[in-house]
Amino acid sequence: MSSTQQMRGTTKWALNLNAVLVYLFFYAPIFLLVVYSFSNDNLVGRWGGFTFNWYREFAANDEVQTALSVSIKVAIISTLVSVVLGTLAALALERATFRGQRIFDALLYLPIIIPDVTMAVMMLLFFTQGINLLDSWFGIRLSKGVTTVTLSHIAFSISFVSIVVRARLDGMNQKLEEAAQDLYASRLQAFRYVTLPQIMPGIAGGALLALTLSLDDVVITQFVAGPGSTTLPVYVFGLIRRGVSPLINAVSVVMLAISVSLVLLSLILQRTRSGADAA
Amino acid sequence: MTETTEKCSVPAVGITGITKRFGDVVAVDNIDLSIADGEFFALLGPSGCGKTTTLRMIGGLDFPTEGSLRIFGDEVGTLPPNKRPVNTVFQNYALFPHMNVLENVGFGLKMQKVNKSDIAARSRQALDMVQLGHLAERRPTQLSGGQQQRVALARALVNEPKVLLLDEPLGALDLKLRQEMQLELKTLQRELGITFVFVTHDQEEALTMSDRIAVMDSGKLLQVAEPEAIYERPANRFVADFIGNTNLLEGTVADSTTVVLANGSRVEASSDHAAGTKVAVSLRPERAYCHEVGGAPSAHSTIDGKIRGTTYLGNAVVYRVALDWMELDVREENRPGMAKFEQWQEVTVSWDPSAVAVVAD
Ligand SMILES: Nc1ncnc2c1ncn2[C@@H]1O[C@H](COP(=O)(O)OP(=O)(O)O)[C@@H](O)[C@H]1O
Ligand SMILES: [Mg+2]
Numbered sequence: 001m002s003s004t005q006q007m008r009g010t011t012k013w014a015l016n017l018n019a020v021l022v023y024l025f026f027y028a029p030i031f032l033l034v035v036y037s038f039s040n041d042n043l044v045g046r047w048g049g050f051t052f053n054w055y056r057e058f059a060a061n062d063e064v065q066t067a068l069s070v071s072i073k074v075a076i077i078s079t080l081v082s083v084v085l086g087t088l089a090a091l092a093l094e095r096a097t098f099r100g101q102r103i104f105d106a107l108l109y110l111p112i113i114i115p116d117v118t119m120a121v122m123m124l125l126f127f128t129q130g131i132n133l134l135d136s137w138f139g140i141r142l143s144k145g146v147t148t149v150t151l152s153h154i155a156f157s158i159s160f161v162s163i164v165v166r167a168r169l170d171g172m173n174q175k176l177e178e179a180a181q182d183l184y185a186s187r188l189q190a191f192r193y194v195t196l197p198q199i200m201p202g203i204a205g206g207a208l209l210a211l212t213l214s215l216d217d218v219v220i221t222q223f224v225a226g227p228g229s230t231t232l233p234v235y236v237f238g239l240i241r242r243g244v245s246p247l248i249n250a251v252s253v254v255m256l257a258i259s260v261s262l263v264l265l266s267l268i269l270q271r272t273r274s275g276a277d278a279a
Numbered sequence: 280m281t282e283t284t285e286k287c288s289v290p291a292v293g294i295t296g297i298t299k300r301f302g303d304v305v306a307v308d309n310i311d312l313s314i315a316d317g318e319f320f321a322l323l324g325p326s327g328c329g330k331t332t333t334l335r336m337i338g339g340l341d342f343p344t345e346g347s348l349r350i351f352g353d354e355v356g357t358l359p360p361n362k363r364p365v366n367t368v369f370q371n372y373a374l375f376p377h378m379n380v381l382e383n384v385g386f387g388l389k390m391q392k393v394n395k396s397d398i399a400a401r402s403r404q405a406l407d408m409v410q411l412g413h414l415a416e417r418r419p420t421q422l423s424g425g426q427q428q429r430v431a432l433a434r435a436l437v438n439e440p441k442v443l444l445l446d447e448p449l450g451a452l453d454l455k456l457r458q459e460m461q462l463e464l465k466t467l468q469r470e471l472g473i474t475f476v477f478v479t480h481d482q483e484e485a486l487t488m489s490d491r492i493a494v495m496d497s498g499k500l501l502q503v504a505e506p507e508a509i510y511e512r513p514a515n516r517f518v519a520d521f522i523g524n525t526n527l528l529e530g531t532v533a534d535s536t537t538v539v540l541a542n543g544s545r546v547e548a549s550s551d552h553a554a555g556t557k558v559a560v561s562l563r564p565e566r567a568y569c570h571e572v573g574g575a576p577s578a579h580s581t582i583d584g585k586i587r588g589t590t591y592l593g594n595a596v597v598y599r600v601a602l603d604w605m606e607l608d609v610r611e612e613n614r615p616g617m618a619k620f621e622q623w624q625e626v627t628v629s630w631d632p633s634a635v636a637v638v639a640d
Contacts, residue, residue: 178340179373181360183387183438193386197377 030256037249044244054250064251066228067235070146074231075214078153083207085154086161087199093162094169111159120223123152127224144226152224153214160213161206168202169195208266212259289352291316291442291474292337297346299332299498306332308498309346314442314476316351319468321485322478324495325521330478331370333495334444337476338367351441361390366435370446372427374419380406380430381415387438405437406430408467425456432467442474449484461488482522486510494518516638519561526567526607527559527638538637542604546580550637558639564610566634569598569620575629582607582628586620600628
């Protein structure tokens with residue numbers, strides 16, 4: 001009796017320690033990053049007193065500002081498009097039956113298992129060929145840039161959105177849609193008033209995922225980017241090669257802040273949603 | 280036939296030669312059925328016999344593979360559910376979890392573009408009808424099973440459907456609530472005069488509630504009749520066995536009034552099966568009596584056996600009587616002076632010949 005209690009005590013202690021270590025491992029780097037972004041020293045990891053200089057430089061630096069606005073533009077557009085397409089794909093797979101459904105199902109998830117570098121090379125090849133063809137067939141002159149970056153982000157985000165939305169659709173009671181139709185809703189109305197509210201958390205989750213993936217991506221973006229389409233992560237990556245300045249600390253903190261705000265926003269949105277529902 | 284009688288005889292639901300296949304599975308097999316206006320009609324049968332599929336076809340949630348389906352004379356075979364004057368109470372209610380009770384009830388009216396103030400008034404009225412007016416703002420998940428059932432009922436009835444379809448609406452409730460709701464549903468149906476088509480696998484429920492019962496098995500319709508006729512004059516062996524308890528004594532028809540049982544004894548039992556047909560004599564336990572050997576009334580048919588077991592039910596006792604070739608259950612009501620028998624005592628089982636039914640396969 002007492003020995004099992006003692007065991008339980010030890011186990012609990014070990015679990016607590018584990019939790020502490022894991023959190024330390026997660027958050028110590030973030031803590032360091034934030035602290036050193038305020039360090040008044042030209043070396044990345046040395047403390048030279050408190051300053052806002054790096055943030056001032058961040059605001060003043062045109063390259064950083066351009067990269068930030070490209071990142072945001074690409075993220076928003078690719079998220080919107082991939083949420084719509086990913087949700088439609090999820091609906092097609094869960095609610096309809098059509099020829100080749102199995103194959104479509106398998107192919108849809110390919111981008112998730114393909115390594116980033118492979119995906120990047122594929123995209124590069126595809127866009128190069130595509131641009132050449134457009135030029136030689138229709139005389140349309142395109143070059144790599146924001147469009148190709150956005151298209152690639154859409155391509156890899158769709159799979160993630162559709163996985164998340166599908167999980168939600170799968171958990172939803174299909175009888176609800178039938179009940180709606182039985183109560184004089186057309187198929188479209190049944191979707192609008194019953195299915196959509198039911199899968200909304202999935203769609204919001206998918207959108208958040210797409211936004212984060214887009215804001216994060218370096219490898220694929222770097223391959224398909226052209227002049228004027230450098231995103232913030234790609235810019236940071238470039239900074240490191242050119243010799244590091246604590247500016248990248250400040251840039252990273254800004255990126256971190258954006259990500260955290262997105263998560264908070266989604267939590268708040270979900271809370272107000274359910275609050276409104278309860279009223 | 281005059282114009283007016285023609286009109287009165289239009290069935291609420293008219294099903295002709297309907298078959299439904301899912302791939303190789305024949306869920307509903309060429310059934311004909313006519314449900315009258317204002318009728319409380321039960322579809323009864325074991326699980327998987329095709330009841331839900333039949334109901335879904337009436338509601339438009341499944342379309343027949345073959346055959347014609349009319350609602351008050353209008354062919355609706357492939358009309359979508361939102362175009363039919365029919366509403367459904369689903370098996371597990373299927374209430375919308377993201378809407379409160381009042382919004383659930385008002386959904387059908389909203390889809391029919393009824394104006395807002397009418398929706399509110401009619402929804403409240405429907406909720407009052409099922410005594411849930413005080414829970415209008417609740418979420419479905421905050422209600423008990425019985426309350427959810429009432430919301431589902433109000434949500435369907437508020438649309439004033441011409442036919443209400445109910446798929447095992449009481450299946451998820453406990454016995455006491457179930458019996459209460461049976462009575463309530465029946466009363467409601469009488470007051471509203473709406474045709475109810477009610478699916479159940481519970482024969483007792485079907486007998487208690489319905490004007491008529493359709494017994495189904497393996498997608499086929501076996502018998503359609505009033506509860507009494509189903510119980511007293513089952514169309515075949517399956518119906519006799521499925522409805523209530525019965526003893527099936529195997530035998531062969533000798534002539535229109537005699538059956539030769541499997542042990543060679545001849546008993547009086549009238550039937551219109553041809554001589555030589557393999558049949559069973561269905562003897563309900565409550566129609567049989569146990570006596571000391573030789574103590575049976577002379578007008579009764581008899582079989583001798585031994586008491587093999589006794590089940591005490593409180594209001595009755597069921598004796599299991601072993602014959603050489605089968606066992607019989609005999610139910611004696613627990614009245615003062617009820618004859619009592621010992622284990623392995625020799626007894627004579629008797630019954631009035633008019634109390635049995637002869638059934639073939
Ligand atoms: N959508 C479906 N796809 C394939 N088979 C089905 C489908 N719906 C019902 N069935 C089959 O049809 C038969 C009748 O089912 P159902 O009408 O639900 O029976 P019940 O309601 O009497 O239990 C069953 O064998 C069932 O497996
Ligand atoms: Mg069923």
